[in-house]
Every structure is written in structure tokens, then in C-alpha cells.
Amino acid sequence: MTTPTRVATRVRSTGPSDFTELSARIQAMGLMRRRYGYYWTKLALTPIVLAAAIVLFIWVGESWWQLLVAAGFAVLFTQIAFLGHDAAHRQIFASGTWNDWTSLIIADLFIGMSYGWWRHKHTRHHANPNKQGADPDIELPVISFTPEQAARRRNPVTRWLVSHQGTFFFPILLLEGVSLHASGIARVLHRDHVDRRWVEIVFITLRLGGFIALVFIVLSPGLAVAFLAVQLGLFGFYMGASFAPNHKGMPMVPATLKLDFLRRQTLMSRNIRGGPVVDTLMGGLNYQIEHHLFPSMPRPHLRHAAPIVRAYCKRLDIPYTETGLMQSYGIVLRYINRVGLGERDPFDCPLVAQRRAI
Structure with missing residues (x-):
């Protein structure tokens, strides 16, 4: 070899x-x-499609058909996240400030993720893809990408999970949505310097708090929990399944x-x-x-x-x-x-x- x-x-x-x-x-x-026509069309359609999805959700009401609506939201949020990714890489506007604010609004207000946290992590990944000790995308708490990482798993349960991690890889992606939200929140609440900290806190609170409140207002508690589980699970799965093929292996x-x-x-x-x-x-x-x-x-x-x-x-x-x-x-x-x-x-x-x- x-x-x-x-x-x-x-x-x-x-x-x-x-x-x-x-x-x-x-x-x-x-x-x-630049492709201003392409991106302005996407930027204009994003709030319109999102508003239409919310109207559909309210119209369907108390019904198990809402689980299909939840799957639709997962796809929609992932597609919106791709647009935020483009803006973060300065693909949309010549102005860095315009790109930053576009990414921040999309990530924090539309998706509920911290743009500042993601930008810090993703910049390090682009600088050194798959480099040990430098790429944060190969330093995950639940998956080992090097034998050294696998050897550090001392707990018997953890070692067993790592030895079967190929089997659990796709099921674990169902938790990626929760992880993305939680990691961003932890970052903006941490005492380290974060650009536009209060803007991010306000936007994330409005997005996550407002969406959860809407779901529980429209649906009964049991159905609301099922709706959020499907939406978060499929959102994380779609995001993870889109990024995993690019460098892993x-x-x-x-x-x-x-x-x-x-x-x-x-x-x-x-x-x-x-x-x-x-x-x-x-x-x-x-x-x-x-x-x-x-x-x-x-x-x-x-x-x-x-x-x-x-x-x-x-x-x-x-x-x-x-x-x-x-x-x-x-x-x-x-x-x-x-x-x-x-x-x-x-x-x-x-x-x-x-x-x-x-």
C-alpha cells in the first residue's frame, strides 16, 4: 500500500x-x-417560497400530512443554505459587506444557524482540506477519520460504535441538523469575539423561537414534536449527504x-x-x-x-x-x-x- x-x-x-x-x-x-441575474432571482424567490411554505403549513393544519410538509421544509432550508454558502464565498456580489450581510440574514434568520460560527469553521476547512490537525471537518465527536482518532476512543461503548461507524454513518446524519443549530448557538453565546454577536442572537432567536412557536400553535403537541423531528432530521441528513461525498475517503x-x-x-x-x-x-x-x-x-x-x-x-x-x-x-x-x-x-x-x- x-x-x-x-x-x-x-x-x-x-x-x-x-x-x-x-x-x-x-x-x-x-x-x-458575477451572475447578478441568476442570484437576484434566487434572492427574490427565497422569501416568497418560504412564505408560501408557511401558508401551506397553516392551511394543512392538524393532519399527519404535515410530515410531508416537514420534509418539504427540510429540502427548502437546505437549498436556502446552499445560497448562503454561495454568498459566504463572495460569489454573489463584488462587495464583501453585501455578501456578509446576505449570508448572515440567510444563515441566521432563514435557517437558524450562526453565520459567524460556520464561516470560521469553513474557512479553516478550505485552507487545509483533509489535513490532520488543521481541517475541522475531520475532527468530529462521533466519527473517526484516522486510526489515531479511533484509538483515542477509550470507552467500550464508544469503541464499539466506532468499529461499526460505517453502519451508523447515515443514521447519525439525522442528528446533524440539531448539531448545526446547537454549535452555532454555543458559538454566539461564548465570550470569545464574535462579529455582530447581538445581530446573530436576535436573528437566531427570531428564527428558531418563531418557527417552534408557530408549529406548536398550529399543531397539537404530539404532532408538533413529530413535525420538528422530521424537519430537523431530514434537514441534517440532506446537508450531511451533500457535503460528505466531497472529501471523505x-x-x-x-x-x-x-x-x-x-x-x-x-x-x-x-x-x-x-x-x-x-x-x-x-x-x-x-x-x-x-x-x-x-x-x-x-x-x-x-x-x-x-x-x-x-x-x-x-x-x-x-x-x-x-x-x-x-x-x-x-x-x-x-x-x-x-x-x-x-x-x-x-x-x-x-x-x-x-x-x-x-
């Missing part, structure tokens, strides 16, 4: 201008220009290894094939390689950039990983199962398998 260190070292940059040349080509193609980067930007972002990321349907369902996250290389590129341009980046990587002999959606989930589950069972060198197998499939 090949260790991730040797894989990364073998494909290290042959010159400092590799990304510069690619970036110049992308710029020349006009793929970094790709090579891990040792803390001491240095890679140039092009390889650091490309080798640790995975694209998902599927066309317009997958583009919509995943909010553009299926073009993860292009998104990591050009995070401020508007979402509609990612699919146009992909063939250019793919051909460029092929020319430089840099692995460019693409799989189908279901195949990506299989890779993720096999990977975390190997880690949970204590294998010391599980990193290369997904990369080798995917390179053969390219």
Missing part, C-alpha cells in the same frame, strides 16, 4: 506557476464574472506535509457526476474541485470550468477524481469502516480505486 505522504510527494508541483496558468485561463474564459494530509495550492485542493477533493439534477440537488457542491480552486466562482460557472480543470490536471498528471453519487457514498462508508476497524493505513485505497476509474 502507498501511504498518503508518498502519494502527495510523488505528485508535488514541478513549478510555482501551475495554478497561475490555470487561473489565467479561467479568468480569460470569463468564468469569474480522499487522502489524508499529514500535519507536516507541504503541498502547493493546486495539488492541495485537487488531490483531497472529489467531484460527483450526474448533470443538472445533481447540480441542483447538491447546490453546486458536486463540483468540489473547481469550488476549492476558485471558491468565489459563481455556482452556474462551475460546470463550465470543470472540463478545463480536468484537462489541465491530466496534462500535469494530477489525479482528478470524479465518481457517481452512489459510488461516492460507497467509498465513504468503506473508508470509515476500515478506520473504525483499526487499519493503520486506510488512506490510499480510495484514491487508487478512483484513479483507476478515471
